[in-house]
Amino acid sequence: MKLLILLVIVVGVIAVAQLAKIYQLSAHMRGLREEEISEADTRMNSSLWIVFMFVFFATTIWQFIRYGDYLPPSASAHGESVDTLMNYNLALVIFVFFVVNTLLFVFPYKYRYNKNRKAHFFPHDTRLELIWTVVPSVVLAVIIIFGLKTWAEMTGPASDDAIRVEIYSKQFDWTARYAGDDGHFGATDFNLITPANPLGIITVEGVKVVNDKVSGKIAKLQATLDIEKGYLLAQKSDIEATLHGGDSHGHGDHESHEISPEQKAHLEGRLQKINDVLSSGDAVVLSDAAYEAKEDKIFRLDRHIQRVLELQPFEFSDGLNGWEVGKDDRIVKGEFHLPIGREIEFVFRSRDVIHSAFMPHFRAQMNAVPGLPTRFKITPTITTDSMRTILDNPEFNYILLCNKVCGAAHFNMAMGIVVESQEKYDSWLAEQNVYAAEQN
Numbered sequence: 001m002k003l004l005i006l007l008v009i010v011v012g013v014i015a016v017a018q019l020a021k022i023y024q025l026s027a028h029m030r031g032l033r034e035e036e037i038s039e040a041d042t043r044m045n046s047s048l049w050i051v052f053m054f055v056f057f058a059t060t061i062w063q064f065i066r067y068g069d070y071l072p073p074s075a076s077a078h079g080e081s082v083d084t085l086m087n088y089n090l091a092l093v094i095f096v097f098f099v100v101n102t103l104l105f106v107f108p109y110k111y112r113y114n115k116n117r118k119a120h121f122f123p124h125d126t127r128l129e130l131i132w133t134v135v136p137s138v139v140l141a142v143i144i145i146f147g148l149k150t151w152a153e154m155t156g157p158a159s160d161d162a163i164r165v166e167i168y169s170k171q172f173d174w175t176a177r178y179a180g181d182d183g184h185f186g187a188t189d190f191n192l193i194t195p196a197n198p199l200g201i202i203t204v205e206g207v208k209v210v211n212d213k214v215s216g217k218i219a220k221l222q223a224t225l226d227i228e229k230g231y232l233l234a235q236k237s238d239i240e241a242t243l244h245g246g247d248s249h250g251h252g253d254h255e256s257h258e259i260s261p262e263q264k265a266h267l268e269g270r271l272q273k274i275n276d277v278l279s280s281g282d283a284v285v286l287s288d289a290a291y292e293a294k295e296d297k298i299f300r301l302d303r304h305i306q307r308v309l310e311l312q313p314f315e316f317s318d319g320l321n322g323w324e325v326g327k328d329d330r331i332v333k334g335e336f337h338l339p340i341g342r343e344i345e346f347v348f349r350s351r352d353v354i355h356s357a358f359m360p361h362f363r364a365q366m367n368a369v370p371g372l373p374t375r376f377k378i379t380p381t382i383t384t385d386s387m388r389t390i391l392d393n394p395e396f397n398y399i400l401l402c403n404k405v406c407g408a409a410h411f412n413m414a415m416g417i418v419v420e421s422q423e424k425y426d427s428w429l430a431e432q433n434v435y436a437a438e439q440n
């Protein structure tokens with residue numbers, strides 16, 4: 001079908017081109033010059049401009065009526081300012097659209113070629129220049145000032161009794177986190193992320209879990225290296241060099257100093273073990289690539305442990321232990337709830353790429369950037385139930401969408417939002433998973 005349409009278009013274009021050629025030829029035979037256009041032709045062309053203008057305007061107006069109302073009323077306090085700003089902009093654009101297009105189509109009609117008319121030479125008019133510079137400047141300034149004011153309503157500091165919700169994004173889902181009774185979010189570090197700790201919340205236990213897990217991996221890899229012939233031979237020559245006080249094999253960072261008797265005994269023991277494996281015939285030989293890959297992996301895991309060990313305990317200004325406060329954080333997946341009429345401060349974080357948290361019904365959107373927490377605040381004004389009544393749609397749900405094309409499953413990156421009374425919200429929150437409970 002598509003091919004057929006394409007074919008019709010191609011044939012149509014060829015036909016028009018041929019017709020134009022025939023017309024040119026016939027004009028030539030009638031002895032007309034190309035630039036001589038009859039009055040009838042001019043009138044016809046300029047009238048078509050006017051016809052086109054009316055069709056164009058009618059389609060535009062129809063589209064506004066048909067598709068103009070694409071969002072339900074704003075469900076947040078600041079959303080009304082956003083809508084007002086949007087409508088003001090739209091009204092302005094529509095006004096300019098009709099004025100400019102009317103001039104564009106009416107002028108060719110009004111000033112169509114006329115043998116008896118002479119063009120008026122009009123090179124400059126300061127007053128006119130002033131008008132079309134100053135008027136747009138004032139109008140644009142109003143938009144910008146109004147816009148900044150609305151922006152500040154959303155991004156200004158939240159009040160003390162605001163509820164704080166962290167929205168954590170990764171390819172391809174959202175996780176909401178509520179601070180526990182202590183009112184603090186536990187600090188996080190990506191090095192601590194595990195399936196049981198998807199946000200990498202720092203706790204003493206979390207550090208231990210990762211440390212044990214990574215150490216276990218290193219031990220396993222090391223065990224495979226400990227029977228590898230090339231690795232053992234390299235170790236052997238290193239130990240021998242150390243034992244004999246030499247710095248012979250180009251290891252510049254080995255300082256040549258006396259080693260303690262304990263170290264000496266340890267190295268000799270190790271040397272004995274290496275010799276045992278080598279002489280037992282149990283040693284295996286890995287390809288260079290496999291051997292290096294294992295060494296690389298050990299290096300990276302080692303670095304991971306170092307980074308975890310570098311995490312320093314800290315206290316919040318009110319004396320709470322930074323590694324304790326995360327324990328009562330509530331981790332929410334799939335759908336999160338908000339109480340009506342309370343100020344909510346959202347903090348956005350991302351694990352991998354830039355996502356964009358978009359809550360169309362609250363007229364709010366913010367990028368979630370890896371390594372850079374972002375935020376905004378909203379106050380929900382309509383509960384989910386009321387909105388269902390307003391829209392006469394029992395299926396309606398508020399939604400958080402990803403509005404940045406972030407990868408293959410971007411389309412699927414959404415989370416439901418429920419706005420309800422404070423009591424319902426409180427009992428919902430009390431039932432949510434507590435992070436520390438998930439650790440066990």
Ligand SMILES: [Cu+2]
Pocket residue numbers: 169170171172354355356402403404405406410413
């Ligand atoms: Cu995304």
